[in-house]
Amino acid sequence: MPSLSPPPRPNPRNRFSKKPPCLIKPFLNLNSRGHLSQAISSLELLTRKGIRLPSQTLASLLQRCAKTKSLKEGKFLHLHLKLTGLKSPNTFLSNHLINMYSNCGDYIGARRVFDKMGGRNLYSFNNMLSGCAKLGMIKPARKLFDQMPERDVVSWNTMVIAYAQSGFFEEALRFYKELRNLRIGYNEFSFAGxxxxxxxxxELQLTRQVHGQVLVSGFLSNLVISSSVVDGYVKCGMMGESRRLFDEMKVKDVLAWTTLVSGYAQWGDMESANDLFDKMPQKNPVSWTALISGYARNGMGNKALELFARMMVCRVRPDQFTFSSCLCACASVASLTHGKQIHACLIRTNFRPNMIVISSLIDMYSKCGSLKAGKRIFDLTDSKGDPVLWNTMISALAQHGYGEEAVKMFDDMVKQGVKPDRTTFLVIVNACSHSGLVQEGIRYFECISSNYGIIPDQQHYACLIDLLGRAGCFDQLIDHLEKMPCKPDSRVWNALLGVSRIHGNIELGKKAAEQLIELEPQSSTAYVLLSSIYGALGKWELVEKVRHLMNKRQVRKEVALSWIELENKVHTFTVSDTLHPLKGAIYSILDQLAGQLDEDASLFEIESTS
Incomplete structure (x- = not known):
């Protein structure tokens, strides 16, 4: 884009007054055809002639720059104002400039315009406040809010939404309550935050309260608000209430349908999710991805891949989340063939994957047994500034038993200036645990808070328990368990139960199982592991007691599955499977193999005795 040199002293006759001169017409034509960059480039000639665009045209252009996040073009418009003698734009244009800079992520530019404004109005303050909120700058937003000479419902709504989106939920609720108490009115945006x-x-109780307020206020007919209430019930696991509200909605858009489909999938009711999905009058990539992701998360990788194939047949363009979910599905069923096909699809369509998709590719190749391919993708990735990428590669190395390489990868990560996050320490301590690197694992755990200011959570402690337990360091394990700053949850007790089973530590195993059964009485994990401990030690009467307790509480053991991929199709099996369509042929071959093994064993015995 050409630079704008300072114009000669402007001639008043050249300035735009009543009718635009002929020089402006080409610019207006470009602008009307949507060629924003070309239109802005043509400003140089107007600037040299000292011709300033009309305020309405400038405002319209600034709005387009804001909408398309075209900061470079927006800055040229601002420069055009300065070079045509308007160094201090009026309030109308200044407000548009603030909006443009804020939408483009340039807080300093927006603040500079705001600070130089001579006649700020309420809209100016709200505009700047909204800019801070969009950029997640809560402290500057709060400071500006406190300095405002007057505030309206927009000001309060902005703060509620800003606090909510930044995770300051208590402050968001406090501001919301103050807004309601002020009696200055409210609108649908008041409920958004x-x-x-x-x-x-x-929070179910809070969701019900807000639902009641929305209902009384008459905003339940607003699609976005009603969909948000549905989502609130979904997140609380109240699928019955969310479905009732959904059914009562007179108008439903794709967002509302997708919210409920995603909810059913989130809580494992894939049958209801699929039924609702099939009834959707319109579907978008998000809808397809919600169901695909649900299948992948609920251990139904084959279904996820079948749905993805159907999506492609329907010519629906997948997005980043779709590819990530499909790759997770491939990893879950160890289908390297399908994983390669999806990878090829990414390449063939010139799709530019984000870091999540790249990490999913590495994870897929690793879990499908092709660590070398995963490492190659990691090495070929240009930008390695995201810890997610490193976490995935460290985890992949650990899964394949390369603990020392995982440790080296962590050290390389730190050397390259990538700051480890919570997940990084989970995967590195886990890598040390499975490779017997006890001292290294303890060192990494201790530096979580001392070096990086991260407070270890339950998952970190679960990894530490697993690390110490696998190495048989039960004294240290108990010491760390007793010094935990919070009460251990099911993840910690699960880890303790697992290592107790490995070492046959009945006392600790029993304690862990009792705690786990108390926390999750319907989960089969504790019962099964405790039964395994008793069985390994030959205490069959205790095994029988555990099984009796499971039957009494109607606890069902999760079915273990095995997969095998043949001719591009993944077959799933369970123990004593009677549902597979080829069960007759499979069992026939198994009987033949068993018979052959018996014959071979008999021949071996005869040869040994002769």
Whole structure:
């Protein structure tokens, strides 16, 4: 884009007054055809002639720059104002400039315009406040809010939404309550922030209260608001209430349908999710991805891949989340063939994957047994500034038993200036655990808070328990368990139960199982592991007691599955499977193999005795 040199002293006759001169017409033509960059480039000639565009045209252009996040073009428009003698734009144009800079992520530019404004109005303050909120700058937003000479419902709504989206839920609720108490009125946007809090906190009581307020206020007919209330109930696991509200909605858009489909999938009711999906009058990539992701998360990788194939047949363009979910599905069923096909699809369509998709590719290749391919993708990735990428590669190395290489990868990550996050320490301690690198694992655990200011959570402690337990360091394990800053949850007790089974530590195993059964009485994990401990030690009467307790509480053991891929099709099996369509042929071959093994064993015995 050409640079704008300072114009000669402007001639008043050249300035735009009543009718635009002929020089402006080409610019207006470009602008009307949507060629924003070309239109802005043509400003140089107007600037040299000292011709300033009309305020309405400038405002329209600034709006387009804001909408398309075209900061470079927006700055040229601002420069055009300065070079045509308007160094201090009026309030109308200044407000548009603030909006443009804020939408383009340039807080300094927006603030500079705001600070130089001579006649700020309420809209100016709200505009700047909204800019801070969009950029997640809560402290500057709060400071500006406190300095405002007057505030309206927009000001309060902005703060509620800003706090909610930034995770300051208590402040969001406090501002919302103050807004309601002020009696200055409210609108549908007043509920947007507090509904975000409902969704994030998963507070059923709060969701019901807000639902009641929305209903009384008459905003339940607003699609976005009603969909948010549905989502609030979904996040609380109240699928019955969310479905009733959904059914009562007179108008439903794709967002509303997708919210409920995603909810059913989230809580494992894939049958209801699929039924609702099939009834959708319209579907978008998000809808397809919600169901695909649900299948992948609920251990139904084959279904996820079948749905993806159907999506491609329908010519629906997948997005980043779709590819990520499909790759996770491939990893879950260890289908390297399908994984390669999806990878090829990414390449063939010139799709530019984000870091999540790249990490999913590495994870897929690793879990399908092709660590070398995963490492190659990691090495070929240009930008390695995201810890997610490193976490995935460290985890992949650990899964394949390369603990020392995982440790080296962590060290390389730190050397390259990538800051480890919570997940990084989970995967590195886990890598040390499975490779017997006890001291290294303890060192990494201790530096979580001392070096990086991250407070270890339950998952970190579960990894530490697993690390110490696998190495048989039970004294240290108990010491760390007793010093935990919070009460151990099911993840910690699960880890303790697992290592107790490995070492046959009945006392610790029993304690862990009792705690786990108390926390999750319907989960089969504790019962099964405790039964395994007793069985390994030959205490069959205790095994029988555990099984009796499971039957009494109607606890069902999760069915273990095995997969095998043949001719591009993944076959799933369970123990004593009677549902597979080829069960007759399979069992026939198994009987033949068993018979052959018996014959071979008999021949071996005869040869040994002769």
């Amino acid at each position: 507090v509904l975000t809090v409902c969704v994030k906190l998963r």
